[in-house]
Amino acid sequence: MSDNKVQIFDTTLRDGEQVPGCKLNTEQKLVIAERLDNLGVDIIEAGFPVSSPGDFNSVTEITKIVKNATVCGLTRAVENDIKVAAEALKYAVKPRIHTGIGTSDSHIQHKFKSTREKIIERGVAAVKYAKSFVEDVEFYAEDAGRTENAYLAQVCEAMIKAGATVLNIPDTTGYCLPDEYGAKIKYLKENVKGIENVTLSCHCHNDLGLATANSIAGAINGARQIECTINGIGERAGNTSLEEVVMIMKQHPDLNLFTGIDTTLLYDTSRMVSESMGMMVQPNKAIVGSNAFAHSSGIHQDGVIKNRETYEIIDPAEVGVTESAIVLTARSGRAALAYRAKKVGYELTKLELDEVYKEFLNFADSKKEVVDEDIHEIMKVIA
Numbered sequence: 001m002s003d004n005k006v007q008i009f010d011t012t013l014r015d016g017e018q019v020p021g022c023k024l025n026t027e028q029k030l031v032i033a034e035r036l037d038n039l040g041v042d043i044i045e046a047g048f049p050v051s052s053p054g055d056f057n058s059v060t061e062i063t064k065i066v067k068n069a070t071v072c073g074l075t076r077a078v079e080n081d082i083k084v085a086a087e088a089l090k091y092a093v094k095p096r097i098h099t100g101i102g103t104s105d106s107h108i109q110h111k112f113k114s115t116r117e118k119i120i121e122r123g124v125a126a127v128k129y130a131k132s133f134v135e136d137v138e139f140y141a142e143d144a145g146r147t148e149n150a151y152l153a154q155v156c157e158a159m160i161k162a163g164a165t166v167l168n169i170p171d172t173t174g175y176c177l178p179d180e181y182g183a184k185i186k187y188l189k190e191n192v193k194g195i196e197n198v199t200l201s202c203h204c205h206n207d208l209g210l211a212t213a214n215s216i217a218g219a220i221n222g223a224r225q226i227e228c229t230i231n232g233i234g235e236r237a238g239n240t241s242l243e244e245v246v247m248i249m250k251q252h253p254d255l256n257l258f259t260g261i262d263t264t265l266l267y268d269t270s271r272m273v274s275e276s277m278g279m280m281v282q283p284n285k286a287i288v289g290s291n292a293f294a295h296s297s298g299i300h301q302d303g304v305i306k307n308r309e310t311y312e313i314i315d316p317a318e319v320g321v322t323e324s325a326i327v328l329t330a331r332s333g334r335a336a337l338a339y340r341a342k343k344v345g346y347e348l349t350k351l352e353l354d355e356v357y358k359e360f361l362n363f364a365d366s367k368k369e370v371v372d373e374d375i376h377e378i379m380k381v382i383a
Contacts, residue, residue, distance in 0.1 A: 006219050006249065006257050007042035008242060009201065009227040012273060013062075014045040014074055015239055016229040022277040026058045032276060033062045035269055036069065036230075040260040041242075043070040043096065043225075049088035050081045056088050063092035070094040070136065077101040077126035086133035097130040100140030100168065103147045103155050116151055120158050127162035138166035140203065145171030149187045160194040166225060167198055171214055174207030174237065182217030189222040201225035204240045206232060211240040216248055219257055230273040231281050231288065243270065243287040243319070251313060267320035287319055294325040298333030301326050305339050328370035330361065341379070344372050352382050 013029055013036075016022070024032070029046075036044050046062040047055040063071045071092040075081035077099055089095035101112075101123050108114050114122075123139060130137045139159040144152055156167050169188065171181055181204070189195055202218035202225070204211040215226045232241030243266045249257045270288035274281050283291040293316045295301045303310035304324055316324055326336050334357050338348055341356070348356060359381045364370050370378075 002258075003224075004256050004258060005224070006245075006259055007199065007225040008040070008246065008259050008261055009043040009045065009072070009225050010036050010041040010229065010242060011045040011203075011227055011239065012036070012229040012233065012242075013058075014047050015227075015235060016233040016273075016277075017047075018235050019233055019238075019277070019279065022233065022279055024276060026054065026061055028276045029058045030061055030065060032273060034065055035265070035272060037066050038262070039265050039269055040262050041069055042260065043072050045072045045074060045098065045227075047088075048074040050075065050078075050084040056084065059085075059088040060091065063089055063095070066092070070096050072096040072098050072138065075099045075126075075130070077122045079126075079129055082126060082130050082133070086130075089134065094136070095134045096136040096138055096166075097134050098138040098140060098168070099126045099130050100138075100142055101126070102142040103152060104143035104145075105148070106146060107143050120155055123155060124158050124162040127159050127164050131163040136165050137163060138168055138201070139164040140168035140170055142170055143172045144169040144184070145173060145176040145181065145204075149184055149191075152184070153188055153191045156188055156192045157194065160192070160198055165198055166201055167195075168201040168203050168225075168227065169218070169223070170203035170227075171205060171211075172203075174205035174211060176204075176210070176214055178210060178213040178217040181214040182221040185218045185221040185223050199224050201227055202240070203227035205235065206237040206239065209237070211238070212244045212248070215240045215245050216255075219245075219249070220255065231270055231279070231285065233273070233277065233279060241286070242266075247287050247314060247319065250318075263318050264320045287314070293321055293323075294327050295336075296327040296329045297331050298336060301336035301339070302333055305335050328360075328364065328375075329368065330364035332360075332364065332370075340372075341375055344375055346375070346379055355382055 046059040049056045049059045059073050073085035073089050075085045085097050200223040202215040202223045204214040226245050228240040228242040232238040246259050246261045267288050283289050295304050300311045337360050359378045
């Protein structure tokens with residue numbers, strides 16, 4: 001694998017499905033898993049096998065259909081969790097067990113009522129046990145974002161010695177600022193013995209709206225796996241958005257980072273997940289929102305009609321959108337009206353456009369949006 005490739009670890013079917021009301025049945029999960037495999041994600045976190053018989057069955061069935069991606073099952077640092085996950089993954093071509101434990105003082109003291117030393121012991125035991133079933137073991141240091149860097153480095157070093165192949169550094173509460181999270185990854189790269197032999201992974205939550213920025217900061221500083229979900233769905237305010245981090249790296253070649261994602265499938269995949277989970281994509285959502293390539297301001301419309309790149313940094317076709325939308329409102333100018341009129345069969349002269357535009361404004365003032373049927377009505381003024 002190239003040193004500059006960032007692996008995409010999709011957890012839509014695990015962390016994403018934890019959203020209240022977004023429960024999927026096995027058949028729906030299989031459809032999404034197959035799409036994620038075709039999309040080019042490197043790792044599919046298929047579920048938390050010990051959590052329920054249904055989740056166990058879903059993970060097992062997913063392993064049977066995924067042809068390219070690694071299939072991963074989540075566990076706590078508990079022997080039975082790990083044993084059950086290994087059983088669920090037995091048909092996987094490329095299985096991974098994802099185990100771990102909280103490492104922040106808050107988790108150690110209040111959640112586990114333990115000590116830093118005992119937490120490391122539990123983590124090491126979990127990694128070693130998981131390693132007895134599969135070669136590929138990922139360790140998560142839950143709440144790493146609020147874990148002191150020096151102690152986090154001790155944890156990471158111990159897990160590498162125990163056999164971990166991937167170290168997940170979650171900003172579980174979405175607390176970190178990008179420079180802080182990036183510095184944390186950099187610190188680990190520079191201070192953990194054996195770090196060059198494992199993959200550092202970013203798992204960032206969006207409580208402060210910084211999940212995408214933090215994940216990119218992590219990749220810039222040496223992380224080579226980003227854990228994310230379609231549409232950024234997930235616990236509370238959500239996870240890092242897959243489509244956002246992928247397109248950031250694609251649009252910024254200066255970062256010298258890339259993924260294996262087929263970006264032309266992003267929009268369709270977004271809609272598939274949205275419909276399956278019954279969770280609407282906000283219209284102004286970056287990359288896949290219905291307004292992401294829509295223009296209603298006259299100044300913007302004029303610019304886009306003349307040259308798309310004046311107001312669009314992404315060609316809609318790159319993410320599977322057929323074309324930009326010129327939305328007619330009271331803020332639209334003559335150029336937008338002429339453009340939309342031509343689309344429905346009217347080639348207007350300048351004088352005709354001036355006359356029609358006055359009638360258009362009357363329509364637009366009384367409606368939120370002027371649609372094609374309205375254009376035919378407006379054109380009657382020059383009939």
